[in-house]
Amino acid sequence: MSHLLIKPKAGTGHVTHVTPETAGWGYVGFDLHRLKPGETVSAKTGDREICLVFITGKGRVQAGGQELGLLGERMSPFEGKPWSVYVPQGSDWSVTAxxxxxxxxxxxxxxxxxxxxxxxxPDDLGQEVRGKGTNTRYVTNILPEGEPADSLLVVEVITPAGNTSSYPPHKHDRDDLPAESYLEETYYHRLNPPQGFGFQRVYTDDRSLDEAMAIEDGDVVLVPKGYHPCATCHGYDLYYLNVMAGPKRTWKFHNAVEHEWLTKL
Structure with missing residues (x-):
């Protein structure tokens, strides 16, 4: 199995844990908790900022000494927009399901x-349609660069069954603004129905990195560099949550030259 593919732990609790140390990079972290009613997860942010995203379900939230009340609405990531909470560094937080x-x-x-x-x-979130035909996908900007944060960029995407996404292949692995920004990235994947699967490839121009992975419900893919297109199979819609961060909080990408013609279609 590819070292870029992170499988969730079975059952409930803290099922996915990605840190800069475990990923071998410098910026992005990603954790996923599956809680039963009444269970609580809590932590301190330390020197990092976080964005809590309610993928599914409802919970009572406390952050930075404030009671934020009952948040969450959708019971499937394929239905509607999410509730989220931005929590800056030096804060504590907790969520009770x-x-x-x-x-x-x-x-x-x-x-x-x-x-x-x-x-x-959800009403604060902008949405857009990207691509055409079998490259159509639906984007919800949770924490885009136009909204305040120190490092985080967070977005979720739904790709209809049989379509490609993050395509034509693009990359953002050079700190070379204004042409391209360096951003590490994680993809958290869900499938509908959940027994489905899709594919993601992460590769560089010189193929020193070239990994092709079958992605299943709950998988996380690490993108330390290179191009990273994905596709879902007939009959199965694909959801993914992207987390990006780097030395500068801006998303400037470079399309693979040999596939640039696809942008003209």
Missing amino acids: ETELELAICAAPGLGGGLPVRVIA
Whole structure:
């Protein structure tokens, strides 16, 4: 199995854990908790900022000494937009599940920005359609670069069955602004129905990195560098949550030259 493919632990609890140390990079962290009603997860952010994303379910949230109330709405990541909470560095937080709850914790370095805790409601989120034909996908911007954060960029995407996504292949692995930014990235994948599968390839121009992976429900793919297109099979819609971070908080990408013609279609 590829070292870029992270399988979740079975059952409930803390099922996925990615840190800069485990990933071998410098910025992005990603954790996933599956909680039963009444269960609580809590932590301190330390020198990192986080974005809590309610993938499914409802929970009561406390962050930075504030009671934020009952958040969450959708019971499937394929139905509607998420509730999220931004929590800056130097804060504590906790979430207690009211229903079965799938909670993502997206993390990156805090830079001392002094930003406040804030709830990001579904009505606050912009959505867009990217691509055409069998390259169509639906994007929800949770924490885009136009909204305040120190390092984090967070977005979720739904790709209809049989379509490609993150395609034409693009990369963002050079700190060479304004042409391209260096951003590490994680993909958290869900399939509908859940027994489905798709594919993701992570590769560089010189093929020093070239990994092709079958992705299943709950998998995380690490993208330390290179191009990273994915595709889902007939009959199975694909959801993914992206977390990106790097030395500068901007998304400037470079398309694979040999596939650039696809952008003209």
